[in-house]
Amino acid sequence: SQPVLGDLTVTSITPDSVGLQWSVPEGPFDSFMLQYRDAQGQPQALPIDGGSRSVTVPGLSPSRRYRFHLYGLRGGKRIDRVTTDIVTATAEPEKPLLPSEEPQTDDSPSEAPPFEAPPARAVLGELRVSSITPSSVCLQWSVPEGPFESFMLQYRDAQGQPQALPIDGGSRSVTVPGLSPSRRYRFHLYGLRGGKRVDRVTTDIVTGE
Structure with a gap:
């Protein structure tokens, strides 16, 4: 029988991120792929482990x-898809305004003083295993926000x-x-x-026999 995806639901929303979750009423899937377009309209694809x-x-x-599309993959093919639309939260100024800076009326946001956006953070995506042998492991990761100068x-x-491996x-x-x-x-990628060290992701693996 074909595996089936349940609803794609939102668990959290911030100005710069969203948490999504889903169920698998019938499965399993080998892996998932989340697709969406970024603020510049560029397509983005986020591979996700089949156990997630x-x-x-x-x-x-x-x-x-x-708009987020979650695909369930099995045997390298897209078997099922679920979709959800979200709107990210409004960015809030980092510091409260001083009384002298407050806008005259609450309902005219155009009078609020502009605030400087905080400098872009660098963020690591999930650390995932792409292959395992008895004597080696291949790891991969993404950089949703960057860049980083190097990794460790x-x-x-x-x-x-x-052991420390500079990358x-x-x-x-x-x-x-x-x-x-x-x-x-246990591998820690900084x-x-x-x-x-700006960010860290961790994964545990067991080598092959």
Whole structure:
């Protein structure tokens, strides 16, 4: 029988992100793909692990309508699709206005003083496994908001020694060799900007036998 997607519902909305969740009344799916257009009208595609039932979409613009299509994939084919429309929240000024700066009337937003948008953050997407062997793992990630100058992958080897793998800022995947079979590893990927760790994502894997 064909797998079936349940409703795509909104769990949270901010000025720059939305949380979505869905059910799988009949399944399973191998993976999911979320598609939408960004504020510039460019199509975006977010691959999602088949075990997930929710996703947070960062990097959106305030007070804007978005349409999200979630596809359920099996055997490399799109089997089912669900769609939802959302409008992101209005951006709020970071600091409350001083009394002298308050607009004269509450119903004339045009008189409110403009505020500076905060500098764009750099944000890491989910750290996902693209392949596993007994002695290596290939990891991939996205950068919904960026850029980062570089990345750093940290983990402990089979002897418990900390390892750090520097990665070029343009990369979106890395292969980690020299692992031991049938062993659990936890990988932390840090995004660096200005020499500082700005964001971190983590994933646990078990190597092949």
